[in-house]
Amino acid sequence: MSDLMETVLIERIRGLIPEKNVEQKRMFGGTCFMVNGNMLTCVSKRGLMARVGKEQEAEALARPHASPCEPAGRPMPGFIRVEHEGIQSDDDLKSWVDLARNYVCALPPNAAKKKTPSARKPGR
Secondary structure, eight states: OOHHHHHHHHHHHHTTOOOTTEEEEEETTEEEEEETTEEEEEEETTEEEEEOOGGGHHHHHTSTTEEEOOGGGOOOTTEEEEOGGGGSSHHHHHHHHHHHHHHHTTSOOOOOOOOOOOOOOOOO
């Protein structure tokens, strides 16, 4: 996926998420959309990653162009990777975003983790 296609996909997703508590963050080598501090989707050059939950995972994997999300070879239960071909139409993209929203919007808010200051080495 080109940078332009990635940017267009980000804009398409932004238009589908009406929640007030939406945050956009750089993570996983892409742009993630968070609702109440919980990851909803992530757009990268590899396509779309949607958080659908373990209960909906089998249903999601039965869809065309969907596969388990396995960054670094480790499975991420409840997360699905969708190739670009599976999200070209607005209806297809909306169905993935809606599936993720059904799961993520039912989760309790996730408080942002506070960064701990790194230990400074004493001056020499």
